Amino acid sequence: QTTAQAANKPRIVILATGGTIAGAGASSVNSASYSAAKVAVDKLIAGLPELGRVAEVRGEQVMQVASESLSNEDLLKLAHRVSDLSKRADVDGIVITHGTDTLEETAYFLNLTVHTDKPVVVVGSMRPGTALSADGALNLYDAVSVAGSADAKSKGVFVTMNDEIHTGRDVSKLVNIKTEAFKSQWGPLGMVVEGKNYWFRAPIKRHTTQSEFDIDQIQNLPRVEIVYGYENAQRAVVDAIGTQPGLQAIVHAGTGNGSVANRVVPALQELRGKGINVIRSARVPAGFVVRNAEQPDDKYDWVVAHDLNPQKARILAMVALTKTRNPKELQRIFWEY
Numbered sequence: 001q002t003t004a005q006a007a008n009k010p011r012i013v014i015l016a017t018g019g020t021i022a023g024a025g026a027s028s029v030n031s032a033s034y035s036a037a038k039v040a041v042d043k044l045i046a047g048l049p050e051l052g053r054v055a056e057v058r059g060e061q062v063m064q065v066a067s068e069s070l071s072n073e074d075l076l077k078l079a080h081r082v083s084d085l086s087k088r089a090d091v092d093g094i095v096i097t098h099g100t101d102t103l104e105e106t107a108y109f110l111n112l113t114v115h116t117d118k119p120v121v122v123v124g125s126m127r128p129g130t131a132l133s134a135d136g137a138l139n140l141y142d143a144v145s146v147a148g149s150a151d152a153k154s155k156g157v158f159v160t161m162n163d164e165i166h167t168g169r170d171v172s173k174l175v176n177i178k179t180e181a182f183k184s185q186w187g188p189l190g191m192v193v194e195g196k197n198y199w200f201r202a203p204i205k206r207h208t209t210q211s212e213f214d215i216d217q218i219q220n221l222p223r224v225e226i227v228y229g230y231e232n233a234q235r236a237v238v239d240a241i242g243t244q245p246g247l248q249a250i251v252h253a254g255t256g257n258g259s260v261a262n263r264v265v266p267a268l269q270e271l272r273g274k275g276i277n278v279i280r281s282a283r284v285p286a287g288f289v290v291r292n293a294e295q296p297d298d299k300y301d302w303v304v305a306h307d308l309n310p311q312k313a314r315i316l317a318m319v320a321l322t323k324t325r326n327p328k329e330l331q332r333i334f335w336e337y
């Protein structure tokens, strides 16, 4: 028995994937210009001895990349590792260090597919550890502290940034450069301050142990692409994506309430006619898309993304398509998750 176990400290595994939290700049004033994914997890842990106050920590370097370059294969590799660790009796919680650019996508994917009631926390930073007022150390301390808390169990996958605890479903990177980069349109679940959690709400959408999706059954993800709506948008982009091999769905990041240019509608209808699902999301980052408003979804056999932004809608679509291509079933899933 180790000293930490004797002291009843939770045993937390930190799975490192890269990002700015593992970044390094040329000087301490480089807060925005630096290289992501440089520092190994053992060095991150050694640089933060305070972690030993809240947990017995060990690290694993799963990959070392900037998150904008993550692939579906990377996502599956990480999720399978999280699932395996979550089943171990000697692991009480899992922290994933991750670049912030696609952190919301990974967090939502894990929330949808990993069957565990143990806390899983995804964390990043906006400044590299070499910068003045670097935010990674406190974010990581908060993440480990939340991952080791009994009161964080059964609430799904979290993102801790800037003292806030967010659900991986709702949270999105909405601000560049600032350390208050992450927001949930329905609000954070709570805050973590000096190793103590303060909860204000709980997630209502299905996640982790209540999910019908299970990462242990998912070896591949179907291809889903996103097209953007804007003034003067032409159908050629949709037509081009429609020829991509293996395409199973297109997420349309529409203007306003998911509106679609009249020039683009026929292109999407043609794809639907070929069995490709059309998911109507919005480029507006708040509010939600109303079914059969702006476009006749029932008539066209389209799906609306509810309040999910396009990148999160893509994640849920991929996961849902591992089970069904029926648009009515997909719509049910978009309401429930």
Ligand SMILES: NC(=O)C[C@H](N)C(=O)O
Residues within 6 Å of the ligand: 018, 019, 020, 021, 036, 065, 066, 067, 068, 098, 099, 100, 101, 102, 124, 125, 126, 127
């Ligand atoms: N702040 C960051 O982590 C940004 C970086 N480009 C990444 O996502 O890996």
